[in-house]
Amino acid sequence: ADPGITDSEILIGDVEPLTGPPALLGVAASIGHKIAIAEANAAGGINGRKIKYVLEDDGYVTARTIQGVKKVIDVDKVFAMLGISGSGQSIAVMPVLEKSGIPTVIDVAPVKFLWEPPRKNVFVVGQSYEEGIIHLVNFLADKNPGKKWGLITQDDDYGITVRDGFDSVVKAKKLNVVYSGNYKKGQQDFSSDMLQLKDSGAEVFLAGGIIAENIAMTKELEKLNIKPVTGIFWPGRIEPVLKLMGPAGDRIYAVDYVEPFAGTAGKAFLEKAKPLVSEAEFKGINRYTMTGYAAARVLIAAIERCGKQPTWACTISELEKTKNVETGVMAPISFGPGVRFSNQKLQIMQADAATLSFKPVE
Amino acid sequence: MTALLTVENLSKRFGGLQAVADVSLRVAPGEICSVIGPNGAGKTTLFNMISGVLRPSGGRISFDGIDLSTISPWKFAAVGIGRTFQNLALFKHGTVVENILTGRHTHLRSTVLDAVWFYGRTRKEEIAARQRVEHIIEFLEIEHIRDAVVGTLSYGQQKRVELARALACEPKLLLLDEMVSGMNQEETEDIARFVLDIRDELGITVVMIEHEMRIVMDISDRIHVLNFGRKIAEGTPGEIRRDPAVAEAYLGSQRADAMAKAGA
Amino acid sequence: MRTGDYKQSYGELVALIDSPPVWLWSAVLLLALIAAPHLLNSYALSFLMIILITVTGALGLNILTGYTGLISLGHVGFLVTGAYAYAVLVSKYHMPPSVGFLGAGVVPALASLIVGAPSLRLKGLYLAITTLAFSFIINTVILEMRWLTNGARGIQVQRPEIFGISFDGDAAFTYLCLGIAGLTLFATLNIRRSRIGRAFVAIRDNDTAARVMGINLHAYKLFAFITSAFITGIAGALYGIYLSFVSVEGFPFLLSIEALAILIVGGLGSALGAVLGTILIVLLPEATRIVFSLFSAQMDATFTTGAQELKSMLYGLVIILFLRFQPRGLVGAWHDIRRTWVHWPLRY
Amino acid sequence: MQYLIQLLISGLAIGAIYGLIAMGFAVIYKSTGLVNFAQGEMTMITAYIAWTISTTVSGNVFVVAVGAILAAVLLGLIIERLVMRPMLGEPVFATVMVTIGLAVILRSAINFIWDAYPHGLDIGMGRGIVHLGGIGVRAGQIAVIATLLLLLAAIWAFFRYSKVGVAMRAVAADDRTALLMGISATRVHALAWAASSVIAGIGGVFFALSYDLSPAMFQLGLKAFPATILGGLDAVLGSGVGGLLIGITENLAGGYIGSGMKEVAGFAMIIIVLMIRPFGIFGERDIERV
Amino acid sequence: MPTTIPHPTPQRAPVAVPQRQGLLEFRNIRIVYDNAIEAIRDVSIAVPEGRIVALLGSNGAGKSTLLKAMSGILYTEEGVIENGSIRFRNDEVHRLAPDELVRRGIVQVPEGRRVFAALTIDENLQMGGYTRTSAEARERRDKVFALFPRLYERRDQIAGYMSGGEQQMLAIGRALMTDPVLLALDEPSLGLAPLIIDRIYEVIARLRDELKMTVLLVEQNAQRALDIADYGYILETGRVVLDGTAARLTANEDVQEFYLGVSSTGRKSLRDVKHYKRRKRWLS
């Protein structure tokens, strides 16, 4: 039989950045996995087997991700994998995953490389960074026709993807870009960058930072006494950000494919989560918890459909057959033959400083 | 006879301080020659210039027919100048053997690629070097500390290692900066014997800085006296003993009298 | 009772391995290493690979910092340059991997000429800061030279095939790493016992005296940079292959510090120390993880979100305690053990 | 023109923070001969403690300031006593490595005790925007520049004139001989760690005031260390100035060349300066005599 | 010879520790470096109050090691006192911290001077007076300047750039700043010109005669040391091999030959020494 299955248990593995600054996403995603697993276990597990979750820390260091994935596959002998760290990390473990053939659902960092070309055993839940940006920029462009644009991105693969998405809309819509910056990962002071932005006269601004960077940028703009229409991307769309931005963060736009916590779906999710996790964990919930939850739900459902004796082959083919699975945190999820990417529907949200929340606008 | 070392009008300034001023001296091959003078007279600075540690501010040094200002400091060893240091300049994390072996540097030829492979040429060369080093070790009676890390040795032991290392360079001219300081009578006698031997047997010319008058007066052929950076006297030990300027500046008149009597 | 060995000839004095027991266990170790890829699972094997790759890099740094005393805070710069040189040559221009490895050595070596130039004037930490600067600047350069390096996108790298031998499988790749690490160790030890190595050490301990011994400081310092960068670059290529994906992010600044940590924990200035230090530093997280998993049930319950942090705190603590009790590193410990062994039961 | 002034002011403001932390490095180096690789982490911890005080005890400026300073002193003393003192007399490299281990612990402590989310430090002042001739500056930014200048003067006088200040230099130069003179190296070290912790901690609190707290804050150490080198490792005064210079250079490069060039410009400036002055702008050449 | 000078029993029989009165006493001391090198084996030495005691011996004999043990800094070099005790005014002091020893009045001028190179002369002296109040320190400093006018002339100069002789004066002056009861000097004549040595020995004698200071003097220059010392010990490879009043040691034939360079035929020129001496050992 395939590994990771005993009469009473079924093991699911995961490697996430649980320490250091990126713990923000790694811990949140793992909490999402835990919620889905706890939910399934509370309902009796998968055909009588309890799910056990094996989680490893990689500290956001690629070599350790590889190590961690090998560990959960070889030593813990898990049955399937979820999550898997950042984009650079999941790209690097792809050969390991492919070679082992273990059923995997990736949810943290959806980048094209992970599903193009499609790998037999690796599925990705979410939406690509490019598409996300394109959606956001299109929305902002339609809303602010003829305006001058500014953009700043991080100098890594994440930043490039953001930039690529942006550029494609710029070309299509012939946008007038007056400022285009590129900052070093880890930069903390954005005074000169924002001064340049101001100097350029930009009226619409795509802030391509992740979390702290976007806060620093908006506050700098506040100091410079300008308030362009601002858009941020989903990794930074977490509620504590709004508190720190203060009034400067009011009405900035964001794009995402998971439901905002302020909406009914979001509230329902929190309600569901509350009894399933500890208090500290509950505080760590953010949008990555939703992506993690959705992916785990899809995986668990597929294994469940394999009946009493699930195998890798069966799980993979059942994953492939995933069709319109409702998770409550994002649009229904589907895969298909040769389709390893769920291609989630996107929505635009806007920040409300008064309630410190994001609200859907479309 | 032509001089091995000729120093002409040599000067060195440190900021406002004239450490060596207009010093000239000649050292003939095979000579044992001393430089004496009060503390701070510029003796070590003079050595530093002759051995390439410092660049002179003015003047000329020629050695064995070569103008030393025309060659890079690290080539001084190759032309035949070796020295010891007053304040110990050993490679203190290395063993005694390693320190002395480093002295053989200019006599070894192996290149990086030879070294990476080691067997063959490098090995042969290393064995030969090691053999020489063992002789020097035996000669200086430091066998018992051969494998000790130099940093843990006592002051006097370290001085011997310095001497051994300088000898391993096989210089034509050996500069000894206060070799016997910190050594007792017996050890001083050994060093004196030793200096005479290397001159007689190996033909090495020796210039030494010493404050220990017994060794200076007993074994030097010529003595140069510095004071405040300038040369104030030069001559045979007998002449220096009787020189009033030296007595005044350096020896103290009482001692000078006693020495003059003893030597006469 | 053994009280020390006595040499019969000068040849023995310069031998690399000078006593039969050492021969014996070196051979045993080698055999074990050769057998390992067939006995270990791929997780354990990945540690072996990482150790071998890291040993190569650490030996590279050891030449510069351990032997020559030139502190480098930016060695990851050479690592990443080597990895990119390999990735660009092999993945982008489809050159044979052997050429790739050569490039991975030569390109960082050339870069080291620029980085090393200030070493002719700067000392200690002042020099260290220029190496730090280099590692940051090289990242910017790589990110900017998009036409060559794909910028931040990174380059995929396949496991190589050299002279018809495929190193695709984990076992095969481990042998490649073993071969390179072994060669590096051999070369470093040989350099160390030749006049070149002595010149390095002389510069570290007392550069004035070194110059008076006829050592060309400029040449040898640059030379230490070149050799060190060459070796580190090769390690970078191996690391890139191991990661299967070369990007600036895969080579964080942290690696520079970790490399220094390896040398210090191993015992600065010793090749054996570099090897032992690597093993300790690479395996330490795994060791703390194991210790941790013994208590994991309670821990996880008590610290639902902080358990992992506790683990890395433990890692820091172990390093501190280790140095507290063994400040001269593993090599120091090794010498103590050996001395006790040789002289036992006498104390002196 | 206004553009330039704006760049200079914000450059000075961030530079002053680098400068304060850089002084922290220099104080420890000057009295122990060590580079403290945990300086950035200590700075971060102090800032987090200040934040905790502001959210749990009181948001009053004075309460927070006094609390943060006491916390920093305590942190410095504890580290010196528990971690550094046992290493007295051990090789420098091993001791420096210990600070690296310490850095690992402190870094993890942030997520362990607090969390990975960013937090704003609110002490009722410092975050407000002041307009000076049409240029917006946060009050905290003006305050940090003033604080740096004040501390620079105080520390200069301390090392130049006070007996303890001279003793710190003596211990760094030759701790064994200092012992022979009856100078208790441990007490001097404890003082240095406490002082360094406070000075850098002040920098950290100001940073939190203007830029928020995050677990990535320790990276300030990586900015400040080059500043220390630029000013001269043994020059406390120089380190402060070095920080200002780096802040300004980065901002000018960011404002006129492009943001990606900020860091490179800072490093390029350091390398150029070092080529002209190999011991930093204010550093003293090693006294080497053979 | 004055009766205050004790006569230690021969070292070979350390059976009963005899009655000795010394300001400072080493009793059956054994010192080991690094857990491996036995530098001092069972040494007993007494330094009576108000006297100068000379400690002679060849390189590596362990003289400096004894002084380091006395001033409590042995631990900084991985050295350990394995046996025996050091007593000062009849208190055991070998476990005290260096600064406490200084406060009690024991101070050592280290081998090779070790001035604080980057500090000025004035600051160096200030460090010497670290354990004293500033008024006391000021007073002491004036005395030191009176003793070494040269230091006064150069008080604002950086110590590291001074010549060897000046540094030696500074090192002694700095030690005097602590207002010592017992001053230990490790090779004070090292590297000094004859005139300066004269001056320094004059100072040492004055310290004893005028200030009633007790001095432990480690020297290679046996002639000089025995000239002013009251009592002497000779150390070889970590053991005391000979001791006695200065006059008795000077008269000893072996001492004459190996330490003073005079043989039965009078002083010989070094040029005439025809072979290396195989160092004679009193103990093997």
Ligand SMILES: Nc1ncnc2c1ncn2[C@@H]1O[C@H](COP(=O)(O)OP(=O)(O)OP(=O)(O)O)[C@@H](O)[C@H]1O
């Ligand atoms: N690197 C330097 N920088 C500044 N001044 C120096 C330097 N080296 C030597 N001096 C000064 O130059 C003068 C001569 O010093 P030098 O060391 O040559 O004296 P010396 O004759 O060897 O004395 P001693 O017998 O005490 O060793 C001294 O006043 C010294 O302070």
Ligand SMILES: Nc1ncnc2c1ncn2[C@@H]1O[C@H](COP(=O)(O)OP(=O)(O)OP(=O)(O)O)[C@@H](O)[C@H]1O
């Ligand atoms: N730090 C150390 N570690 C190990 N061994 C040491 C250390 N210091 C001294 N020794 C050893 O102890 C012995 C005595 O050394 P010490 O310095 O006391 O000699 P000394 O009598 O002062 O000699 P010298 O006249 O040459 O100064 C020597 O053999 C030396 O090698």
Ligand SMILES: [Mg+2]
């Ligand atoms: Mg001199």
Ligand SMILES: [Mg+2]
């Ligand atoms: Mg000594």
